[in-house]
Amino acid sequence: MNLPLANIPLMPEQASTISKDVDLLYYALLGLSAFATVAIVAVLIFLLVRYRRRHEDEVGHKETAPEWLEIAWTIVPGIIFLGLFFWGAKVYFDNYRIPADAERYYVVGKQWMWKYQHPSGNREINDLHVPVGRPIELVITSEDVIHSFYVPAFRVKRDAVPGKYTTAWFEATKVGTYDIFCAEYCGAEHSLMIGKIHVMESADYEQWLEGKGGGRALAATGAALFEEKACSTCHRQDTSARAPILNGLYGSEVALLGGDRITADDNYIRESILDPTEKVVSGYQPIMPTYKGQLTEEEILELMSYIKSLESVADGAQGTR
Amino acid sequence: MTSTTIGDSHAHEGDGHHEHADYLSDGYGLKSWLLTTDHKRIAVLYLISATGFFLLGSIFAALIRLELATPQGDLVQPDMYNRLFTIHGVIMVFLFLIPTIPGVFGNFLIPLMIGAKDLAFPRLNLASWYVYNVGAICVLLAVFQGGLDTGWTFYVPFSSSYSATNVVLAAVGIFIAGFASIMTGLNFMVTIHRLRAPGMTWFRMPLFVWSHYATSIIILLGTPVVAITLLLVGAERLLHLGIFDPAYGGDPILFQHLFWFYSHPAVYIMVLPAMGIQSEIIAAFARKRIFGYKFVAYSSMAIAVLGFLVWGHHMYTSSQSPYAGIVFSLLTMLVAVPSAVKTFNWTATLYRGSVSFDTPMLYAMAFMGLFLVGGMTGVMLGTLGFDVHVHDTYFVVAHFHYVMVGVTVTAFMGGLHYWWPKIFGRMYPEFWAKLSAMLIFAGFNLTFFPQFLLGYLGMPRRYHAYPDEWQVLNVLSSAGASILGFGFILPAFYLTWSLTKGEKAPANPWGATGLEWKAASPPITHNFEGDVVVTHEAYDYEALVRERDAARTTTQSEEKPVV
Numbered sequence: 001m002n003l004p005l006a007n008i009p010l011m012p013e014q015a016s017t018i019s020k021d022v023d024l025l026y027y028a029l030l031g032l033s034a035f036a037t038v039a040i041v042a043v044l045i046f047l048l049v050r051y052r053r054r055h056e057d058e059v060g061h062k063e064t065a066p067e068w069l070e071i072a073w074t075i076v077p078g079i080i081f082l083g084l085f086f087w088g089a090k091v092y093f094d095n096y097r098i099p100a101d102a103e104r105y106y107v108v109g110k111q112w113m114w115k116y117q118h119p120s121g122n123r124e125i126n127d128l129h130v131p132v133g134r135p136i137e138l139v140i141t142s143e144d145v146i147h148s149f150y151v152p153a154f155r156v157k158r159d160a161v162p163g164k165y166t167t168a169w170f171e172a173t174k175v176g177t178y179d180i181f182c183a184e185y186c187g188a189e190h191s192l193m194i195g196k197i198h199v200m201e202s203a204d205y206e207q208w209l210e211g212k213g214g215g216r217a218l219a220a221t222g223a224a225l226f227e228e229k230a231c232s233t234c235h236r237q238d239t240s241a242r243a244p245i246l247n248g249l250y251g252s253e254v255a256l257l258g259g260d261r262i263t264a265d266d267n268y269i270r271e272s273i274l275d276p277t278e279k280v281v282s283g284y285q286p287i288m289p290t291y292k293g294q295l296t297e298e299e300i301l302e303l304m305s306y307i308k309s310l311e312s313v314a315d316g317a318q319g320t321r
Numbered sequence: 322m323t324s325t326t327i328g329d330s331h332a333h334e335g336d337g338h339h340e341h342a343d344y345l346s347d348g349y350g351l352k353s354w355l356l357t358t359d360h361k362r363i364a365v366l367y368l369i370s371a372t373g374f375f376l377l378g379s380i381f382a383a384l385i386r387l388e389l390a391t392p393q394g395d396l397v398q399p400d401m402y403n404r405l406f407t408i409h410g411v412i413m414v415f416l417f418l419i420p421t422i423p424g425v426f427g428n429f430l431i432p433l434m435i436g437a438k439d440l441a442f443p444r445l446n447l448a449s450w451y452v453y454n455v456g457a458i459c460v461l462l463a464v465f466q467g468g469l470d471t472g473w474t475f476y477v478p479f480s481s482s483y484s485a486t487n488v489v490l491a492a493v494g495i496f497i498a499g500f501a502s503i504m505t506g507l508n509f510m511v512t513i514h515r516l517r518a519p520g521m522t523w524f525r526m527p528l529f530v531w532s533h534y535a536t537s538i539i540i541l542l543g544t545p546v547v548a549i550t551l552l553l554v555g556a557e558r559l560l561h562l563g564i565f566d567p568a569y570g571g572d573p574i575l576f577q578h579l580f581w582f583y584s585h586p587a588v589y590i591m592v593l594p595a596m597g598i599q600s601e602i603i604a605a606f607a608r609k610r611i612f613g614y615k616f617v618a619y620s621s622m623a624i625a626v627l628g629f630l631v632w633g634h635h636m637y638t639s640s641q642s643p644y645a646g647i648v649f650s651l652l653t654m655l656v657a658v659p660s661a662v663k664t665f666n667w668t669a670t671l672y673r674g675s676v677s678f679d680t681p682m683l684y685a686m687a688f689m690g691l692f693l694v695g696g697m698t699g700v701m702l703g704t705l706g707f708d709v710h711v712h713d714t715y716f717v718v719a720h721f722h723y724v725m726v727g728v729t730v731t732a733f734m735g736g737l738h739y740w741w742p743k744i745f746g747r748m749y750p751e752f753w754a755k756l757s758a759m760l761i762f763a764g765f766n767l768t769f770f771p772q773f774l775l776g777y778l779g780m781p782r783r784y785h786a787y788p789d790e791w792q793v794l795n796v797l798s799s800a801g802a803s804i805l806g807f808g809f810i811l812p813a814f815y816l817t818w819s820l821t822k823g824e825k826a827p828a829n830p831w832g833a834t835g836l837e838w839k840a841a842s843p844p845i846t847h848n849f850e851g852d853v854v855v856t857h858e859a860y861d862y863e864a865l866v867r868e869r870d871a872a873r874t875t876t877q878s879e880e881k882p883v884v
Contacts, residue, residue: 007793008774008793008794009778009790009791010774010777010778011777011778012777012778012779021706022706022707022709022710025704025706025707026701026707026710026777029700029701029704029707030701032697033694033697033698033700033701036693036697037690037693037694037697040664040665040668040689040693041689041690041693043668044668044671044686044689047668047671047672047674047676048671048676048678048686051607051671051672051673051674051675051676052676052677052678053608053675053676053677054675056832057832057869058608058675059608059609059675059832059862059863059865059866060607060608060609060610060673060674060675060862061609061673061674062609062610062861062862062863063609063610063612063669063672063673065612065613065614065616065666065669069613069669070613070616070662070666073661073662073665074616074658074661074662077657077658077661077662078654078655078658081654081655081657081658081700082651082654084654084700084703084704085650085651085654085703085704085705087704087706088650088703088704088705088706088707088708089647089650089705089706090706091705091706091707092637092643092646092647092650092705092706092709093643094706095706095709096643111483144478144483145476145478145479145482145483146476146477146478146479146573148638148713150713150779150781152710152778152779153779155709155710156709156710157638157709157710157712157713158638158640159638159639159640161573161574161639161640162478162566162567162568162573163567163568163572163573164567164640166640179779179788181779181781181784182781183638183712183713183714183781184476184713185403185472185474185476185479185713185782185783186479187403187470187479187483187484188399188400188403188470189399190399190403190783190784190785191394191399191781191783191784191785191786191787192399192786
């Protein structure tokens with residue numbers, strides 16, 4: 001028979017360095033509790049049967065509890081409980097002390113989503129990608145009410161408290177995808193404030209950072225720079241009177257002054273920033289000043305990724321050139 | 322135990338010596354009940370209110386389990402689900418678990434057990450019932466006029482700034498109901514100090530009285546704190562005072578400290594009276610003095626004191642300092658010791674006892690099993706490194722249901738059957754009562770044991786929907802809940818039936834010691850004919866045998882027993 005009972009999961013996955021320690025503590029606590037419960041219930045049943053009432057008028061014997069017995073069963077559980085306390089405290093502190101070489105990720109909870117920022121500046125919502133085998137520090141806060149960042153597979157949980165930072169850390173041991181829950185009740189969609197944590201091989205993670213995000217965070221920085229350097233004075237989103245609208249530019253065919261056509265790739269954009277009169281778009285005057293010497297490589301990359309990001313946002317609304 | 326007029330000959334109405342009506346027949350009009358100052362009638366009023374709230378709270382529990390039978394949130398919307406568990410928690414904790422055993426059994430029994438005519442302040446006692454109901458009406462108004470979705474824990478800043486429901490009205494209701502608690506606690510404390518019958522020394526008192534004394538201490542010291550805390554939440558909501566919400570410069574963790582400073586001891590307000598009932602039932606059905614009587618009495622006091630020092634174990638993940646966590650964990654281990662001591666002594670009481678298996682004893686044995694599981698999982702949760710993983714998961718939900726339902730409700734049911742003949746003068750039908758006790762025990766375990774497993778798997782509490790792989794355990798839990806529900810419906814019928822159709826109860830149907838069994842069933846309005854003088858401690862079964870033999874002799878010689 002294939003009962004569904006046979007498939008009941010009993011243990012969450014062990015996917016972090018501390019999950020084994022926590023599980024060991026769990027087994028010990030469980031074993032001790034089961035032993036105490038079974039032992040006392042067995043004694044109870046024995047006494048219930050052995051001393052069942054034989055006739056209606058019978059009463060129990062008067063007993064005086066020996067003091068040594070009372071003291072013994074006060075002290076012995078006390079010592080056992082203290083032992084558990086020390087063990088639990090050790091696991092807690094191991095869990096709490098963040099390794100010096102941990103990489104710092106930011107976690108922000110808000111009704112009802114998790115927002116993350118990688119050390120690389122990459123940002124994610126709800127789903128978080130992390131490398132396996134590297135200690136990761138989480139700096140956690142909340143924008144509104146109290147939430148709690150919880151990854152059962154890592155045995156990690158820390159409240160996200162508005163107005164302050166809390167920290168937690170883990171080191172994933174197993175590539176895979178694990179649940180993220182909000183563990184502190186936070187309102188209507190508390191049970192939907194969930195995500196996945198994707199543990200990847202280091203190399204895959206790096207690749208993922210480059211490919212996927214290449215990037216979001218960079219793009220955001222680039223956007224700020226775009227304003228700061230006054231690019232937006234001419235490259236406006238509402239009119240192409242003085243300069244081309246850049247939305248959807250990246251990867252597209254551009255008609256140049258003089259009849260040539262060129263694909264707007266990284267090199268083209270880079271050149272157009274640093275040497276704007278070299279290739280002028282058909283229908284425009286060569287009025288853009290050069291930014292050579294005024295931007296670092298990083299800033300260029302940021303501007304480029306900003307322009308790149310305009311492409312993905314563009315669809316639909318921006319076909320009006 | 323000695324008193325001038327306590328004897329079998331006075332136990333029944335209708336016999337020739339009878340002069341006073343029993344308390345149930347002492348006036349039949351509604352007014353005679355609503356304006357009564359008789360502690361026994363007030364106990365019955367509490368029983369009626371509490372039964373109503375328990376029923377209401379159970380209906381919401383049933384809806385929660387129905388929703389959780391499937392992984393998808395398909396029965397109700399998330400908003401409604403949040404209201405359901407909030408209302409279930411608020412009603413069960415504040416309107417049932419905290420007030421019921423003191424309100425019903427404490428009221429009825431403390432004066433009887435210490436040989437008094439009534440509580441020290443009978444009118445305050447009646448007032449407490451009214452105040453409790455006014456508080457309850459506020460809570461119910463909040464519930465039915467827009468609902469309440471903060472969880473029974475009212476965590477800020479959700480409750481103070483974000484919830485769009487009736488937080489202030491509900492908080493006011495709980496604030497008011499808290500005063501009923503305080504009135505009751507004060508009344509018990511003064512009564513126990515001042516109204517003990519001559520000869521009723523502290524260490525002759527039944528352990529039920531000891532545990533209510535300990536409970537009263539907690540009520541008096543703890544309740545004002547939660548009252549003020551909820552008032553501050555209301556003030557912040559209405560006036561943006563900036564106490565808890567960081568947006569106004571407050572500290573949300575402060576709320577948790579204040580809330581748990583009351584709400585952890587509140588657990589002992591729920592379980593200490595239940596432990597008192599447990600001691601009475603075990604002594605009565607083993608016909609034996611409670612083993613280590615003094616240690617059991619002291620352990621109640623130890624729980625009352627230590628219970629105030631462990632609130633931070635609810636906050637291991639909250640951002641409370643880890644060093645504070647260490648201290649709270651250590652103290653939590655200490656508070657587990659007196660509970661262990663009680664368990665050992667109850668067990669040892671059976672040794673060389675004379676054990677019978679009437680319904681109250683079945684409940685007492687169910688209590689032992691459930692308290693072991695609830696208590697040991699409490700120790701597990703107190704262990705720092707373990708708690709972080711299961712904090713705010715179903716492990717915690719299962720644990721506190723084992724304690725609150727497994728201990729408090731089980732003891733309430735045991736006590737209800739044990740003292741039913743005393744309160745209403747009628748026996749309940751034993752077969753149905755045993756059947757219901759067994760159904761409740763089985764249904765309870767099936768409902769809540771799978772939740773421990775779900776908790777360790779990581780299922781957070783207060784989740785309206787959950788991953789598919791957890792469905793089997795949730796279905797087991799919901800199935801258990803339906804058995805549990807059926808187990809609780811049975812007594813509603815057979816106990817009601819027994820009120821008029823049950824066999825008339827003698828004064829002491831169980832052959833138990835304790836002054837309450839010397840009074841008639843049901844007792845007369847002033848409890849005892851004449852004055853009570855106590856010559857020995859509670860649970861003295863040898864004295865009971867002597868009295869019984871003496872009574873036989875005197876009956877033969879046709880004289881009144883004046884021992």
